[in-house]
Amino acid sequence: xxxxxxxxxxxxxxxxxxxxxxxxxxxxxxxxxxxxxxxxxxxxxxxxxxxxxxxxxxxxxxxxxxxxxxxxxxxxxxxxxxxxxxxxxxxxxxxxxxxxxxxxxxxxxxxxxxxxxxxxxxxxxxxxxxxxxxxxxxxxxxxxxxxxxxxxxxxxxxxxxxxxxxxxxxxxxxxxxxxxxxxxxxxxxxxxxxxxxxxxxxxxxxxxxxxxxxxxxxxxxxxxxxxxxxxxxxxxxxxxxxxxxxxxxxxxxxxxxxxxxxxxxxxxxxxxxxxxxxxxxxxxxxxxxxxxxxxxxxxxxxxxxxxxxxxxxxxxxxxxxxxxxxxxxxxxxxxxxxxxxxxxxxxxxxxxxxxxxxxxxxxxxxxxxxxxxxxxxxx
Amino acid sequence: xxxxxxxxxxxxxxxxxxxxxxxxxxxxxxxxxxxxxxxxxxxxxxxxxxxxxxxxxxxxxxxxxxxxxxxxxxxxxxxxxxxxxxxxxxxxxxxxxxxxxxxxxxxxxxxxxxxxxxxxxxxxxxxxxxxxxxxxxxxxxxxxxxxxxxxxxxxxxxxxxxxxxxxxxxxxxxxxxxxxxxxxxxxxxxxxxxxxxxxxxxxxxxxxxxxxxxxxxxxxxxxxxxxxxxxxxxxxxxxxxxxxxxxxxxxxxxxxxxxxxxxxxxxxxxxxxxxxxxxxxxxxxxxxxxxxxxxxxxxxxxxxxxxxxxxxxxxxxxxxxxxxxxxxxxxxxxxxxxxxxxxxxxxxxxxxxxxxxxxxxxxxxxxxxxxxxxxxxxxx
Numbered sequence: 001x002x003x004x005x006x007x008x009x010x011x012x013x014x015x016x017x018x019x020x021x022x023x024x025x026x027x028x029x030x031x032x033x034x035x036x037x038x039x040x041x042x043x044x045x046x047x048x049x050x051x052x053x054x055x056x057x058x059x060x061x062x063x064x065x066x067x068x069x070x071x072x073x074x075x076x077x078x079x080x081x082x083x084x085x086x087x088x089x090x091x092x093x094x095x096x097x098x099x100x101x102x103x104x105x106x107x108x109x110x111x112x113x114x115x116x117x118x119x120x121x122x123x124x125x126x127x128x129x130x131x132x133x134x135x136x137x138x139x140x141x142x143x144x145x146x147x148x149x150x151x152x153x154x155x156x157x158x159x160x161x162x163x164x165x166x167x168x169x170x171x172x173x174x175x176x177x178x179x180x181x182x183x184x185x186x187x188x189x190x191x192x193x194x195x196x197x198x199x200x201x202x203x204x205x206x207x208x209x210x211x212x213x214x215x216x217x218x219x220x221x222x223x224x225x226x227x228x229x230x231x232x233x234x235x236x237x238x239x240x241x242x243x244x245x246x247x248x249x250x251x252x253x254x255x256x257x258x259x260x261x262x263x264x265x266x267x268x269x270x271x272x273x274x275x276x277x278x279x280x281x282x283x284x285x286x287x288x289x290x291x292x293x294x295x296x297x298x299x300x301x302x303x304x305x306x307x308x309x310x311x312x313x314x315x316x317x318x319x320x321x322x323x324x325x326x327x328x329x330x331x332x333x334x335x336x337x338x339x340x341x342x343x344x345x346x347x348x349x350x351x352x353x354x355x356x357x358x359x360x361x362x363x364x365x366x367x368x369x370x371x372x373x374x375x376x377x378x379x
Numbered sequence: 380x381x382x383x384x385x386x387x388x389x390x391x392x393x394x395x396x397x398x399x400x401x402x403x404x405x406x407x408x409x410x411x412x413x414x415x416x417x418x419x420x421x422x423x424x425x426x427x428x429x430x431x432x433x434x435x436x437x438x439x440x441x442x443x444x445x446x447x448x449x450x451x452x453x454x455x456x457x458x459x460x461x462x463x464x465x466x467x468x469x470x471x472x473x474x475x476x477x478x479x480x481x482x483x484x485x486x487x488x489x490x491x492x493x494x495x496x497x498x499x500x501x502x503x504x505x506x507x508x509x510x511x512x513x514x515x516x517x518x519x520x521x522x523x524x525x526x527x528x529x530x531x532x533x534x535x536x537x538x539x540x541x542x543x544x545x546x547x548x549x550x551x552x553x554x555x556x557x558x559x560x561x562x563x564x565x566x567x568x569x570x571x572x573x574x575x576x577x578x579x580x581x582x583x584x585x586x587x588x589x590x591x592x593x594x595x596x597x598x599x600x601x602x603x604x605x606x607x608x609x610x611x612x613x614x615x616x617x618x619x620x621x622x623x624x625x626x627x628x629x630x631x632x633x634x635x636x637x638x639x640x641x642x643x644x645x646x647x648x649x650x651x652x653x654x655x656x657x658x659x660x661x662x663x664x665x666x667x668x669x670x671x672x673x674x675x676x677x678x679x680x681x682x683x684x685x686x687x688x689x690x691x692x693x694x695x696x697x698x699x700x701x702x703x704x705x706x707x708x709x710x711x712x713x714x715x716x717x718x719x720x721x722x723x724x725x726x727x728x729x730x731x732x733x734x735x736x737x738x739x740x741x742x743x744x745x746x747x748x749x750x751x752x753x754x755x756x757x758x759x
Contacts (some may be wrong), residue, residue: 054416130718132649154717200714200722200729262509269746271556279747331707332582334736338743339535342736343588344579352736353581356714357722366659366717 001299002292003318006072009305017076020049025080032083032204033350036160039084039204044117046088053091053114055099060111067302071246083204085247088204090158092243093362094120094166096236097181101224106183110164121162121186123153123210124233131367133168134178134230138212140169147171147182147222149215152194157361159208160193162186167212168233171226179229183221190215201353237363242305242314245298248319248326248358252291255333255351260284262337262346279372280336287329294322313375320368323358330355344357382679384450390442392450398427399458407459410585411730414577416541417585421465425496429455433470434478439491445620448683449627456631460734461585468537468586469493471501471624472617476546476562480605480613485564499618501542501567503533503537503591504614505744518593520549527551527603529563529596535741539589540574543567547593548610560610564602571596582733592612618745619695620685625709626678626698628738629706630671636713636731637667643717654716663712670705677701693755696748703739704746710735 006014024042032039046052046184054070056062065073070092091114098110098120114120116258129135138151149169156165163186171180184191194209224232263274263284301318304311330352334341341348359365384392402423410417424430430446434440448470456463474493477485477500501735506516529549536545545565554560565572575590605613641664644655654660681694709733714721720736721728 013758017620125719128648130649135649159735197722198724200724200732261399265505269744279746279749327711331736332710335703335740337630339505340507340743342580342740343535344581345508345510349581349736353733356711356732359715360719364715366715369659 001068001296001303005287006068009096010068010072013065014072014076016049017073018079020045021080022074025077025084029081029084029204030344030350032081033201034344036198036203038206039081039087041045042084043088043119047115048274049116050115053095053111055092055095056111057107058100061115062111063292067242067298067305070243071299071302074246075250075253078247079254081204082247082251082351082358083202085250086157086202086354086357087205088310089243089247090121090162091119093157093240094122094164094238095167096239097122097223097232098183100232100235101181101222101228102183104219106220106223110183113163118163119158119161120164120166121156121158121210122166123156123159124166124168125155126152127154131364133233134179136168136170137167138167139173140167140171140180140182142171142219143216144217145219147219149182149190149212151212153210153212154195155197155361156208156210158206159210160196160206165191165210166223167210168229171229175227177227179233180226181223181229181232182217183223184212184215184217188215188217200356201350202357207274216287234371236238238312239305239343240362241319241368242298242301242311244358244362245294245301245315245318245322248322249291249295249298251351251355251358252287252294252322252326255330255348255355256284256287256291258346258348258351259287259333259336262340266337274336275280283332283336287332290325291329294318294325298322313372316368316371316375319332319363320359320365320372323355323365326355326358327352382675383484384446386519387443388447388450391447392454394427395429395451395454396457398423399455403455403458403462407730410459410461411582412584412589414584416465416587417462418541420462422496423501424455424466425494427694428494429466430454430474430496430501431472431494433475434490434494438478438486439494445623445685446679449600449623449678449682452624453631453634454628454740455685456628458631459585460632460731460738461583463631464537464583464586464737465499467500467543467621467624467628469500469542469697470715471621472502473538473542473544473546475617476604476613477619479616480562481564484601484602485604489564493544497540498543499538501536501537501538501545503536503545503547505535506531506533508590510717517553518547518549519553520551520563522551522617523597524595525600527563527600529565529571529593530755531593533591533593535578535588536544536591537586537588537683537741539591540577540587544685545572545591547602549593551607555608557611559608560614561607562604562605562613563598564612565593565596565598569596569598574722579605582730583737614745619692622695622742622748623678623681623685625738625742626674626702629702629735630674630678632731632735632738633667633671633709636735637664637671637730639726639728640664640667640713640716643720647718660716663716667709667712670709674698674702674705693752696751696755699742700748702755706735707739746749
């Protein structure tokens with residue numbers, strides 16, 4: 001679905017997101033990257049717009065956005081800064097388990113808080129459990145009306161700024177369904193923010209280790225049932241994939257636009273603008289083709305999701321394709337822009353650094369291929 | 380993999396590798412984080428004679444041949460690509476320009492000191508900055524009696540700020556870029572010469588890169604390198620050699636990315652086995668190894684052509700075209716092999732991607748390698 005086919009409602013959301021991102025995110029993106037600072041001011045403004053949690057249901061005061069809308073906002077924010085979008089995105093990702101398995105009371109408080117500016121972080125990965133998410137060793141031991149959590153999570157987006165943590169932990173070590181999912185308030189005793197990652201990119205987002213030392217939580221903070229953790233994690237990633245995919249589209253579009261602007265002004269060795277050079281024209285056409293193809297798949301996936309048509313395979317394809325394209329297009333943009341593109345005077349070097357994580361987080365693109373081939377080959 | 384290197388070349392390769400591992404390895408994080416010119420290490424490199432590899436003995440060089448130089452650049456870059464960039468800009472561009480086009484006096488004045496690392500050279504060719512407000516930057520040289528007066532700005536001058544001498548390209552006939560550019564040797568302490576600012580870049584931190592300004596810089600005709608209006612001849616002569624040196628850097632970086640990936644794939648356990656057992660990982664590592672091997676064959680073969688004095692412009696661009704693609708892919712895949720850990724600055728592979736993009740992207744002042752190869756082989 002191209003912009004021309006978007007409904008008036010969607011176009012309006014896109015416009016609102018674009019204006020906001022160009023005014024408030026774009027001008028500070030380089031500085032946030034250089035300092036590795038969390039975008040608090042931007043965050044407050046996003047909260048004021050009612051988008052603190054884009055997927056919060058209307059009944060809890062949420063903005064009532066469908067997947068297409070969330071995707072459009074994500075594209076626009078990512079266009080301005082992939083780091084900011086990564087930071088903001090953690091509230092979406094973390095909310096799926098709450099939607100899937102939280103009781104009404106928990107949902108009500110959680111979404112009210114997020115819409116008021118609180119932050120949630122999704123903590124699945126552990127030092128020994130990356131692609132192999134089921135290898136988690138963090139434990140949750142039932143003790144009367146409580147669970148006691150112990151373990152270490154890593155690469156947790158928003159870990160150091162979060163008010164809520166979504167923690168996956170082992171409740172039934174001997175069962176094949178050993179993982180369970182918990183909502184943990186970050187201010188509970190024993191929740192420790194460990195090592196803060198210094199990353200190649202998306203430096204406006206905060207990524208940390210989360211250490212849990214005898215953290216006691218009420219048993220009612222269990223999301224879903226005991227043993228449903230792995231399934232919930234997979235469902236969550238399934239639902240979040242179209243969002244990561246949309247983010248990659250936004251980042252790639254920015255890189256392409258920057259390259260297009262550049263070639264119009266850059267005079268080559270023969271005294272003509274680079275834009276007149278067919279080598280460059282074809283390169284740009286290739287970038288645009290890949291990007292448009294990926295965009296169509298991503299938006300198609302969002303529509304499937306909104307219509308509640310099964311989209312697992314499409315989402316995995318959209319995530320892997322769009323993030324691969326984003327990295328390729330960003331790399332090509334730097335190359336077209338040469339030494340200027342390599343300098344921090346340009347923005348494309350940042351987009352290239354930022355883009356790379358998208359092939360890794362929320363399921364590496366290798367895992368996406370496992371999902372895709374698994375769907376194709378089953379039966 | 381023999382690569383048919385001579386014993387001497389293998390020895391040089393071995394020596395440089397040992398030197399880099401022993402003296403450079405421990406400093407790379409600091410060099411990358413600070414971005415400062417690593418003076419002490421550069422001095423050690425000079426003491427080893429690496430800066431003199433390309434140059435005649437009478438000017439303080441060791442004249443070891445182009446392939447030995449390429450092997451050295453590759454090995455240095457395998458450990459620290461920024462150091463490789465310092466060396467390439469110093470040797471392949473600045474010193475080589477003097478070696479090829481300088482008068483006897485100019486060679487005597489500069490080459491021994493450059494081989495010894497007492498003077499670092501920079502090559503000030505780039506002018507384009509897309510920032511709005513950067514303004515007109517063309518460097519123009521106007522004749523004034525026996526002197527020339529230079530005015531203008533240069534952008535993205537590598538080794539800028541650290542260099543003692545700059546090969547500055549200036550228009551002596553502004554009407555005609557192709558036949559109106561001349562090269563001048565400008566000492567850093569010449570009145571009117573200044574470093575405006577250091578330019579931050581994605582990687583290759585430690586090879587300082589500057590914007591420089593020339594304001595009524597007066598140099599004598601003795602500073603003219605080569606003939607007036609023949610600056611483009613220098614640029615064109617040095618370009619293919621520069622491309623090969625960049626390719627050597629790229630391959631050195633890629634080699635390091637591959638070694639890191641192999642090591643990690645043995646240690647990292649997922650789903651109960653080392654990830655190196657999974658075809659997903661094996662595919663990436665097999666492609667890295669294959670591509671690096673083929674790139675190296677082409678690079679060394681072309682370097683041998685340089686030594687034999689054969690025409691090698693086409694091959695140099697072929698090497699650049701191929702190595703750029705596979706160098707980038709290798710470093711991207713190396714991060715992928717490392718997963719989330721690869722994205723952390725604590726892991727070498729994230730730096731290797733930042734560095735390799737530089738050796739791939741910065742040669743944008745020259746024609747695209749596709750164009751050079753195609754035009755040379757089609758011959759229209």
